[in-house]
Amino acid sequence: MPRTVEEDLAIAWRGGAPTAGNNSREVAKYVATGQCPTRGLCLAAGVSTDRLLRGTRYEVPFGQSPFAIQRGRKVEEVARAKDAEAIRLRAEAEFGSFPRWGVVDISTFYKKPNWDVGVLSTYEVVAQVLAEDASAPSLIFGAAFAYELKRRKQHYEADVLLVTPRGVIHVVEIKSFPKVAGQADGKMLGEAVAQASIYLLALRELVSRLGGDPSQRVSDEVLVFTPENFRLRLTSTKKNVARRARYTEEALRLMPSVSEFERDVPRGFTFGEVADCGREESERVAPLERVACVVGTTFGPECLGNCGLFRFCRERQYRDRKLAALGPEVTNLLPGVETWDEALELSEGRDAGLPPNLRVIADRLARARRLIDEAAAPVASHVRRVR
Amino acid sequence: VSYVKALLATMGAAEGRARRLARFRHFHAEREPLFLLCWRPGGEDGRAAAVTFAIGRRPARTIVAGDPRNWELQAHMLHEFALSFNSWFDRFASLREPCGRTRQGEERLVAHAAPQVIVANTATKKFLGRLAQFVKVLPPALRTPELDRLSLHLDFLHELSGSRGQSLLVVMTETLDFHYAIPLTAAERQSLSAADATIAHGAAHYFEALAEAEEIQFGPLPSAAWEKGLFELVRKFNAARGKVTDRALVVPLLDPVEREYRSLSEPSLEILRRGYYREAGFQAAPFLHSRRLEDRRRYTLYVDWASGGRGRGLAPSP
Numbered sequence: 001m002p003r004t005v006e007e008d009l010a011i012a013w014r015g016g017a018p019t020a021g022n023n024s025r026e027v028a029k030y031v032a033t034g035q036c037p038t039r040g041l042c043l044a045a046g047v048s049t050d051r052l053l054r055g056t057r058y059e060v061p062f063g064q065s066p067f068a069i070q071r072g073r074k075v076e077e078v079a080r081a082k083d084a085e086a087i088r089l090r091a092e093a094e095f096g097s098f099p100r101w102g103v104v105d106i107s108t109f110y111k112k113p114n115w116d117v118g119v120l121s122t123y124e125v126v127a128q129v130l131a132e133d134a135s136a137p138s139l140i141f142g143a144a145f146a147y148e149l150k151r152r153k154q155h156y157e158a159d160v161l162l163v164t165p166r167g168v169i170h171v172v173e174i175k176s177f178p179k180v181a182g183q184a185d186g187k188m189l190g191e192a193v194a195q196a197s198i199y200l201l202a203l204r205e206l207v208s209r210l211g212g213d214p215s216q217r218v219s220d221e222v223l224v225f226t227p228e229n230f231r232l233r234l235t236s237t238k239k240n241v242a243r244r245a246r247y248t249e250e251a252l253r254l255m256p257s258v259s260e261f262e263r264d265v266p267r268g269f270t271f272g273e274v275a276d277c278g279r280e281e282s283e284r285v286a287p288l289e290r291v292a293c294v295v296g297t298t299f300g301p302e303c304l305g306n307c308g309l310f311r312f313c314r315e316r317q318y319r320d321r322k323l324a325a326l327g328p329e330v331t332n333l334l335p336g337v338e339t340w341d342e343a344l345e346l347s348e349g350r351d352a353g354l355p356p357n358l359r360v361i362a363d364r365l366a367r368a369r370r371l372i373d374e375a376a377a378p379v380a381s382h383v384r385r386v387r
Numbered sequence: 388v389s390y391v392k393a394l395l396a397t398m399g400a401a402e403g404r405a406r407r408l409a410r411f412r413h414f415h416a417e418r419e420p421l422f423l424l425c426w427r428p429g430g431e432d433g434r435a436a437a438v439t440f441a442i443g444r445r446p447a448r449t450i451v452a453g454d455p456r457n458w459e460l461q462a463h464m465l466h467e468f469a470l471s472f473n474s475w476f477d478r479f480a481s482l483r484e485p486c487g488r489t490r491q492g493e494e495r496l497v498a499h500a501a502p503q504v505i506v507a508n509t510a511t512k513k514f515l516g517r518l519a520q521f522v523k524v525l526p527p528a529l530r531t532p533e534l535d536r537l538s539l540h541l542d543f544l545h546e547l548s549g550s551r552g553q554s555l556l557v558v559m560t561e562t563l564d565f566h567y568a569i570p571l572t573a574a575e576r577q578s579l580s581a582a583d584a585t586i587a588h589g590a591a592h593y594f595e596a597l598a599e600a601e602e603i604q605f606g607p608l609p610s611a612a613w614e615k616g617l618f619e620l621v622r623k624f625n626a627a628r629g630k631v632t633d634r635a636l637v638v639p640l641l642d643p644v645e646r647e648y649r650s651l652s653e654p655s656l657e658i659l660r661r662g663y664y665r666e667a668g669f670q671a672a673p674f675l676h677s678r679r680l681e682d683r684r685r686y687t688l689y690v691d692w693a694s695g696g697r698g699r700g701l702a703p704s705p
Contacts, residue, residue: 057598063611065429066618067456072430176430180520185432230433230521301572311598318400318594326400327572330393343397368390372398375410 006151006258013045013265015272020048024156024198027149029306031194031251036298038291039307044152044258047271049308055277056284058311072176078232079160079174079225080105084139086234087160087172087225091138094223094238095164098138107142107157115155118144123206129163130212138163145202150257158199162223169207171199171222178227179235189224189237196222197245201252220245264294288312299324334361395568403592405567405585409672414562415554415679416667419443420503421475422659424652425514427455427607429614433514433521434461435607437645438468439652442475447656449649453624453641459632462529465522467634469537476502476540480690486680501555501679501686504544505663507579507605507655508560514607515556516545539693547685552678555686559662566666579605580655583662605655613651620644 003011020026020042030036030043042049050062079086084103092098104125110118122143128136140161147154160172173196177188200222204214220242228235266287273279274288292313299317303310317325321340324331336358337343346358347365354362395406419442426437434455441447448471452464483496506512522530522538548556563569563582570593576582584600585593604610609617620643627640 061610061612063615065608065611065614067428067614068430068611070430178432180433180517230524301574304572304574315594318592321401323397325572326393326396326570327575329573330396333390333393340397340401343394344401347394364390365394368394371391372395 004151009258009262010045010152013041013270014047015270015275017045017271017275018048018051018054019046020050023154024195027154027198027248027252028191028194030255031248032302032306034298034300034302035251035254036303036307037256037296038309038313039297039303040255041261041265041291041295042271042309043255044150044261045271047275052271052275052288052308053284053312054275056281058285058309058315060308060310062308068176074232075176075227075234076159076174078227078234080141084141084160087139087162090223090225090234090236091162091164094236095166098165100134100138102135102137103139103141104137105141106144110144112157113155115144115146118142118157119146119155123210126161126169126203126206127210129167129169130207130210130217132167136163143199143203145199145206147198147202147205149252150255152258156199156202158196158203161203164219167217168219169203169217170219171196171203173222173224174234175224175226178229179237180229184224184226184237189239192224193222193239193241193244194248196224196239197241197248200241200245201249261295266290266294285312289316292316301327334365337361392568396570399568399585400570403590403594404588405569405593407566408568409566410670411672412666412669413552413565413672413675414557414666415503415675415682416663416671417500417503419445420505420557420663421472422447422505422656422663423511424507424605424655424659425511425518425607426609426648426651427514429608429611431456433517435465435468435518437648437652439648439656440468440471441656441660444660447649447652449645449652451641451645451648453628453637453644454621457632458525459529460637462525462531462534463632463634465518465537466531466534469531469533473533473536473540477690477694480687480694483687486684496687497680498683498687498690501683503554503557505557505559505659507558507659508577509558510577511605511607512545512548512556512558515541519545536693543689543693552674553682553685554675554679555682557663559659562666563662566669575601578603579662580658583658587661587665603654603658604651605659609651617644617647620647 026043030039033039039049050060053059083101088098088101106118106121106125109121122140122145125137125140143158143161145156145158147156158171159174162170162172164170173192175188175192177185200218200220204218207214207217221238221240224237224239225234226237227233269287269291274284276284297313299313303313314325323334323337323339323343334343337346343365346362347369349362349366392408395408399405422441424439425435427434428436435452436455437449437451439447439449450464450468452460455461455464479500479502480498482499484499485494486497487495489495519538519541522534525534544556547553548558560577560579560582563586564576567586569576569582569585571581571585578601580600580603581597584596588596590596604613624640624644628637631637
């Protein structure tokens with residue numbers, strides 16, 4: 001298949017840098033970082049931010065525990081066992097009995113990264129479901145999607161799609177974290193829902209391409225299957241991800257396309273230079289610094305765990321004495337104030353010539369400073385006042 | 388966050404050292420509390436792969452399960468921990484002193500002292516609750532009276548940790564956050580060593596000490612990279628033990644795994660102890676004496692309930 005101009009450009013930018021999996025997890029991480037342009041550029045170029053700065057002082061720990069991987073495999077085995085009996089039982093409890101329970105495993109038809117067979121098979125199976133074919137399956141493992149993101153094809157693999165007796169398709173995620181005493185870990189569940197919302201977008205696109213009505217045939221409710229308590233018996237959590245999907249869709253819509261990045265990215269730049277372990281650290285970081293300056297970054301606490309450039313960006317924040325380094329708790333309280341020095345200056349009470357919004361902040365900071373100075377007075381007077 | 392805290396955090400960032408938010412110490416400090424670090428394997432919430440604990444400045448002890456995914460190995464390891472933990476936890480109730488009278492006019496006796504457990508972060512506090520839940524679902528064949536008691540104790544500590552001002556379970560990251568305006572984001576503050584580095588460091592600015600400090604782990608989930616090495620040791624341990632789960636027989640095979648956890652815990656425990664004793668050196672807030680009396684009263688009520696009065700109703704509410 002011929003490559004688009006965008007794909008050629010992305011390959012040129014990537015150079016010899018380690019590639020990121022072309023998957024929903026990477027997209028979810030980008031969305032979680034608050035649409036950081038530099039993270040978006042890495043996503044567009046298919047660069048793994050986790051491994052980009054390996055061997056430098058900015059390297060961040062990443063990867064998955066081998067224990068977690070093994071557990072994940074076991075949970076998936078349990079889900080698939082006996083014609084996916086565990087899923088069927090929960091599905092029957094949710095949607096009533098299935099007149100015919102058919103299971104198809106698309107993941108056995110293809111091997112990544114050759115997605116074509118998988119995408120085509122998913123296309124055929126979903127078309128069967130939409131046509132209300134009597135032989136259409138109720139459960140589709142490993143559904144593969146080719147989702148067009150800013151004129152570049154992204155491939156996603158949903159764990160499972162469930163077709164209810166009324167012909168409505170639900171996205172199902174199988175996760176290995178447990179749900180103990182009816183409660184799952186909020187952070188883990190949030191990550192699962194974020195991923196599921198991306199599959200939901202891809203599924204809606206496929207259904208509308210096949211002439212179906214996504215609002216009627218694709219449910220906004222996803223089912224997350226997790227082990228119950230401390231054993232491997234599966235239970236499910238139903239989550240409506242309509243709002244989440246809207247947010248993800250909007251974030252992806254606002255993401256600059258490769259051609260938009262082209263205007264800003266310096267000519268001749270490749271991530272390969274940044275990843276080259278044979279170079280000095282300063283030589284590796286310099287081109288990344290240039291790109292970050294022209295493309296821009298949005299630094300926040302969510303970058304920790306979602307972007308391998310976290311330490312690099314954090315150093316830039318400290319170097320520029322930015323308030324963002326202290327987190328949204330501080331920046332939300334001081335809107336319009338960018339740096340530590342500005343905040344300290346405002347606290348000194350000189351508010352002449354300030355715009356009205358900053359005058360309010362300056363007034364509050366000045367009051368805070370007075371309280372701090374008073375508290376720093378000798379202990380004896382403070383204790384007397386407390387009494 | 389108040390403007391005072393935001394300004395103090397900004398001042399701390401500009402000066403290179405966190406500013407103190409409280410003049411006094413707002414938690415009771417014991418001379419010899421129990422410092423506790425818990426480790427769990429990735430993906431297995433509620434299973435304890437290892438626990439490291441030390442009373443005061445005494446040498447630390449690490450107990451490992453080998454492969455905590457095996458219920459028997461897990462139960463035997465927790466039983467061994469329970470033997471040490473329960474005896475330490477219960478002994479405070481043996482010496483009592485009069486403290487007012489009950490509604491019926493009887494003299495009320497309250498434990499002379501109460502235990503204090505120090506953990507590094509909020510995740511460990513939550514893990515203790517999870518561990519208590521896990522022990523409750525162990526099959527009867529694996530349960531022992533010590534394990535039941537451990538579960539009750541952990542449950543009590545976990546439940547009580549939500550009560551304001553209590554000092555029975557002290558979470559160091561939360562304590563530092565209360566006493567200092569730490570110039571880090573909320574996610575960064577979860578690393579005790581990072582939070583500690585903003586307060587006490589040998590560099591010109593705390594930022595220079597941050598990356599190194601973040602390498603130190605406090606659990607309960609170790610990094611994936613570290614677990615890769617451990618995974619191989621656990622595989623060898625499983626191969627060596629075959630199907631044997633008897634603690635006495637598997638203990639000689641646990642050396643490599645134990646060494647690994649001990650080396651992981653040593654620097655963390657050092658920082659935990661150093662941070663605690665540094666904060667303990669601050670002058671106590673005037674209210675602490677009466678608040679500690681309340682802790683002792685609750686501890687006494689709980690221990691009496693757990694030691695036999697359980698039939699009379701629910702556990703005393705925190």
